Amino acid sequence: MERRDVRGHYEELAAEYDEHWVYGPDYVPWMSGQIAQALQLDSMDRIADVGSGTGLFAREVARQLRPRHPIVCVDPSEAMLRQLGTPPPAVLAPVVASAEDIAEGRTHLPYEQLDAMWLKESVHHVADPAHTLRGLAGRLAPGGRLLVVMLPTTIQYPLFEAALTRFEELQPDPAVIEGHVRAAGLEAGLSYVEHELRFDRDKYFGMVRARYMSLLSTFSDSEIEKGIEEMRVAHPEPVLVFADRFAFVLGRRRGELA
Structure with missing residues (x-):
């Protein structure tokens, strides 16, 4: 297994990142709407997207x-x-920093306190989630909300077997993350949302080859090609249809809304 270089992975993928994540015309509006609804966002809120990437969902x-x-x-x-x-x-408003930088107060933000923040599919990159989530919770105003959007411990993606197995080895348990949020002093809850994805088979194989998921950066070029051949055999259908299921871990700081 190749060593994971997460930052390098995203640096290389940046120019074509949106192309891989715009799964269809309704995916980004759907997910963004789910985030806004879960956080009960208001136009006056001071908001941060932590691990925003290209700002696809923030936009x-x-x-x-x-x-x-x-x-x-x-x-x-x-x-x-x-x-x-x-x-x-x-x-x-772009800020070059990691979640840990924000949690530790090493990076200045435009707002002293935040009314809402979300981390979408980035908590698994954090070395110490309990510590980092505690620090992020400390940046919330009274009544502030923190949302962790993450994949569950198993996924139904049409990936090759080694990738699915490695995902299960690396992916944090949403219930554990919920416990970290509660331990950070927030009222916490866990729920799930689901969206159906449809991909042209060759397009999806191209996304895998481009390592659209950071998980895939742990495989060598030859392992990726071998995996794609496995996927071709397992999925001869021209259109791949599968469920994309997400865990929503929501925390709220006690107190009146700011």
């Missing part, structure tokens, strides 16, 4: 919400944040 949340304050897009990859645009839209 859509801003379009739906029309916030009065720019949404802070936090990501350790400058290359990813450059995809916000130059200069970035007035509704998005």
